[in-house]
Amino acid sequence: MKYFDYAATTPPDSDVVRTMAEIMEAHYGNPSSIHGYGERADQLLRRARSGCAAAIGVKPEEIVFTSGATESNNLAIKGAALRYQSRGKHIISTATEHASVYESFLQLQQWGWEVTWVPVDSDGRVSAQQIMDSLRPDTVLVSLMHVNNETGVIQPVAEIGNRLKREAPRILFHVDGVQGFGKLEAKPASWGADLYSLSAHKIRGPKGAGLLYVRNGVELTPLLSGGSQEQGMRAGTENVPLLVGMAKAMRLAEERQLDFARRTTVLRDRIMETIETIPGLVLNSRKDGAPHIIHFSYPGMKAEVALHTLEQLGITVSTQSACSSRSAEPSRVLLAMGRDAANAAGGLRISLGDEHTEEDVALLEQALHQMVAQLRPLERRM
Ligand code: PMP
Numbered sequence: 001m002k003y004f005d006y007a008a009t010t011p012p013d014s015d016v017v018r019t020m021a022e023i024m025e026a027h028y029g030n031p032s033s034i035h036g037y038g039e040r041a042d043q044l045l046r047r048a049r050s051g052c053a054a055a056i057g058v059k060p061e062e063i064v065f066t067s068g069a070t071e072s073n074n075l076a077i078k079g080a081a082l083r084y085q086s087r088g089k090h091i092i093s094t095a096t097e098h099a100s101v102y103e104s105f106l107q108l109q110q111w112g113w114e115v116t117w118v119p120v121d122s123d124g125r126v127s128a129q130q131i132m133d134s135l136r137p138d139t140v141l142v143s144l145m146h147v148n149n150e151t152g153v154i155q156p157v158a159e160i161g162n163r164l165k166r167e168a169p170r171i172l173f174h175v176d177g178v179q180g181f182g183k184l185e186a187k188p189a190s191w192g193a194d195l196y197s198l199s200a201h202k203i204r205g206p207k208g209a210g211l212l213y214v215r216n217g218v219e220l221t222p223l224l225s226g227g228s229q230e231q232g233m234r235a236g237t238e239n240v241p242l243l244v245g246m247a248k249a250m251r252l253a254e255e256r257q258l259d260f261a262r263r264t265t266v267l268r269d270r271i272m273e274t275i276e277t278i279p280g281l282v283l284n285s286r287k288d289g290a291p292h293i294i295h296f297s298y299p300g301m302k303a304e305v306a307l308h309t310l311e312q313l314g315i316t317v318s319t320q321s322a323c324s325s326r327s328a329e330p331s332r333v334l335l336a337m338g339r340d341a342a343n344a345a346g347g348l349r350i351s352l353g354d355e356h357t358e359e360d361v362a363l364l365e366q367a368l369h370q371m372v373a374q375l376r377p378l379e380r381r382m
Pocket of ligand 1: 007008067068069070071073098100145147148149176178179198199200201208209210
C-alpha cells in the first residue's frame, strides 16, 4: 500500500518519536511547578518555544502553544474578534478556508459579527485588491490561508499583509499556515501577519500539537479559562513531550524545505501531466501551486467510489480534506471556484511527502489508468 495523503497527516519522523518517548518517560514534571521536576520540564518547554520561533523567524515570547491548528485558528479568530469588538464587528475571509476557520467565522456571524466572504477566481485564488476593496472602518480582522489544503493554491499572503500594514495598520491579519510551512518559504512576520497558525502533524510531528504566533502587542481573549500558562492566552498544562517533538519537526522541515520543494515539484508535475492524458479526469490544481498537492475530479463518478477503487489497487488518496471527507456534501472549495456539482462531488486529492520516489509515482500512475478503465462502464449510472 502506498500512502499519498500527506496533506491529511504525515508519518511521524522516527527521531521525533524517539525524543518524545524519552521525555514522556524521564521528564514528566509539570512545567509550572517550582521544584526540580518542574524546572526541567520548563527548560525543555523554553527550548521548544525558541526552536519553533526560530523556524518561522519570530520571537519566543510570540509563540502560544496549542493542541493543533484547529485550536490555533479558533483562538486567533474568536480571540481577536472578542478582544477588539469595541473597534468594530466586521471580519473578512474566503469561502475556501479550512473548516476550523470557516466555522469560526460562521459562529461569530451567529453571535452578531458581520462577515464578508471575498470570492476566489477559478483557480481558487483571492486577489489582494479584492481584499482591500472589502475593508470598512469597522473591520477588525482578515483571515486567509497560505496554501489551500484541497487544491494547493497559494494565496498572496505577503502582498495582502504588507498592503494591510501600509494602508490599514489597525486591522489584524491572520494566516492559517498549516499547508505552507515546510513546503514554501514561511516567514509570517515579514508578510505583516499578526497571527499565524501551525500544526505539528502535517510536518512529520505528532498529532495534538500546534502553535499560534501572536505578534508582540496583539492581545486575544482566551477561549479556555484556567491557569496563567501561555501568557494567559491558553490555560492548561503544556504537553511538553509533544511540543518538544513539534519543535524538532519544525527545525527539520525548515532545514529541508528547499530540498522538499525541489523533489516534490518534479513528482507533482509528472503526476499532473499524467492526469491530463487520462480521458474523463479533470485537473483542478496548477503547476504554480504548492509542490505537494494535486487535486483532480472524476466528474460523473462519486469520489468515494474512485477512492476505494484506488485503494484496492494499493494507492491511498483522499476525497476533500480529511476533516470534511465523511460529509456527503460536494466540496465547498470547488463550488467557490465555480466548478459544477458533478466536478465538486468527484474531487480527489493526491498529496506528496519527502519519502516519495519516482517508483512510487509510477505505481500511482498505473493505478490511475487502471481505476478509470475499471470504472468507465459505471460512469453514466452514478
Ligand atoms: N488548517 C488547514 C489548512 C489544515 O489543512 C488543517 C488540517 N486538516 C487544519 C487547519 C487543522 O489542523 P489540526 O489537524 O492540527 O487541527
